[in-house]
Amino acid sequence: MTASQPVQQPAPGFDEATKSRLIETNGIDIISESERTAQPRDLFWPWFAANVSVFGMGYAAFIYGFGVSFWQALVVALIGIPISFVLCGIIAIAGKRGSVPTMVLSRAAFGVHGQKLPGIVSWLLSIGWETFLAIMAVLATATVFDRLGIGxxxxxxxxxxVAVAALIVIASVLGYHTIMKLQSVLTWITGAITILYMLLTVSHIDWAAVQAIPSGSVGQLLGALTMVMTGFGLGWINIAADWSRYQHRDASNGSIVLWNTLGGSVAPVVLVTFGLLLAGSDPALSEGIASDPIGTLATILPIWVLIPFWITAVLALVSGAVLGIYSSGLTLLSLGIRIPRPAAAAIDGVILTIGTIWVVFFAENFLGPFQSFLLVLGVPMASWAGILIADIVTRKRPYDELALFEPTGRYQAFDWVSIGTLVVATIIGWGLVINQFAGDAPWANWQGYLLEPLGLGTRTVVDGVEAWDGVWPWANLGVLLALVLSFVVTLIARRGTIVRQEERA
Incomplete structure (x- = not known):
């Protein structure tokens, strides 16, 4: 065995009969060579199906909320969405190299035990996303049924x-192969109905009103860009390698990045662009999206198309949530929870159901608190992504897969450089972002503590609610800074460590 060949270990309990089982038995164990049958183009389907939801049109209202014009918002979408999924594609390369889920691969950068720190953040982020998508599906159902007179x-x-949670949990429990087949079918269904929606609502576009939207400053533009990158590719980046670990070992890295990027970004770019035209044409529509994005978008449809629109919207949201809950189950296992993968997915499903019920029935406003929650976790996740991307592009050889499970192996128990980089970058990053929903989520108002000392803004209180004067506080520079700073520090400070790791046969 040469130094360039990875040490292999069959997945525990794997045999020929496993291939035909309905439920995937692999958890965070190493995927055997006989199971690595996927091609790079297969990555298109899960990412496209998870991001073709009409909810993407709702992001237009959030982008306009930063005070930018249509043309500025369009530039933000055309740049931010593809770049964010390119970053996902780079991390997906690690899945091919290492045959294990994203958060296990991250042990090479943080240490076998040190990885638990970003692992907990990743698990919380995934739980938040999948619950958010389930909530969207429930609210859309209520709005459409109310308009139909059904109640x-x-x-x-x-x-x-209950139905949405059941669909999500069942699909995630069945596992990788079922999800891949499901996503390939949903891609065509959701794509077709989304095109129909655009054809039926194009008459609502008022080009004069869209052009009349005033332009924003550079800070507002950066704020919108950060939100788009966080809401799309960076929102998925912590699970990117989960779907590439079944790839052939000789698959092209460039092809993996390409198909990951195309699958994730093609639909959102089109949907956000169309949404910018709709939201810019109708202020009432834009305002309604803040509380019920999909239900509000349904209000401009003729009655006869509401049922297929509703079915497609729910399936698209479920599709995204399935990716999230499948991966959050794997992340739970990577934290040291010793249960079967289906059981981990089921646990996360219970949490999702409870969260959905609480928000739908008891929370007066959840989009604001959710986005505040997303930004709080987005800073450390951006730092983690910068560290792991630098680790991936520096490595020249495949991972020592067995060492990813051994604290005394070449990756050791803790990598204090990576852990320190994550902590410092997060502290700096939190100091340069603000809670943009201070009235709805006052628990997050502690952020932005570096803005005033650096002369980038002034904290004020308006009607008892925290507010900020100045342009730069709204740019959320902390997210991009955490990403770039962590990447650069890791690229320089850990190069020698990575070389030594790869020299150990």
Missing amino acids: GGATTKIIAA
Whole structure:
């Protein structure tokens, strides 16, 4: 065996009969060579299906919320969305090299035990995303049923919450192969109905109103860019390698990045662009999106198309949530929880169901708190992504897969350079972002503590609610800074460590 060849270990309990089992038995164990049958183009389907939801149009209202014009918002979408998924594609390369989930691969950068720190953040982020998507599906169901006269009250919401949670959990419990087949089918269904939606609503576009939207400053533009990158590719980056670990070992790295990027970004670019035209044409539509994005978008449709629109919207949201809960289960296992993968997915499903019910029935406003929650976790995740991307592009050889499970192996128990970089970058990053929903989520108002000392803004209180004067506080520079700073520090400070790791046969 040469130094360039990875040490292999069959997945525990794997045999020929495993291939035909309905439920995937692999957890965070090493995927055997006989199971690595996927091609780079296969990555298109899960990413496209998870991001073709009409909810992407709703992001237009959030982008306009930064005070930018249509043309500025369009530039933000055309740049931010593809770049964010390119970063996912780079991390997906590690899945091919290492045959294990993303958070296990991250042990090479943080240490076998040190990885638990970003692992916990990743698990919370995944739980938050999948719950958010489930909530969107329930609210969309209530709105559509109410317009149809069927009733969108408590009973409808309860049934919808249970049904949506059941669909998500069942698919995630069945595992990788079922999800890949499901996503390839959903891609065509959701794509077709989304095109129909655009054809039926194009008459609502008022080009004069869209052009009349005033331009924003550089700070507002950066704020919108950060939000788009966080809401799309960076929101998925902590699970990117989970879907590439079944790739052939000789698959092209460039092809993996390409198909990951195309699958993730093609639909959102089109949807956000169309959403910018709709939201810019109708202020009432833009305002309604803040509380119920998909339900509000349905209000401009003719009655006859509401049912297929509703089915497609729910399936698209479920598709995204399935990716999230499958990976959050793997992350839970990577933290040292010794249970079967299906059980981990089921646990996360229970949490998702409880979270969905609480928000739908008891929370008056959840989009604001959710985005605040997303930004708080987005800073350390951006730092983690910078560290792991630098680690991936520096390595020249495949991972020692067995060492990823051994604290005394070449990756050791803790990598204090990476852990220190994550902590410092996060502290700096939190100091350069603000809670943009201070009234709805006052628990996050502690951020932004570096802005005033650096002369980038002034904290004030308006009607008892925290507010900020100045342009730069809204740019959320801390997210991009955490990403870039962590990448540069890791590229320089850990190069020697990586070389030594790869020299150990």
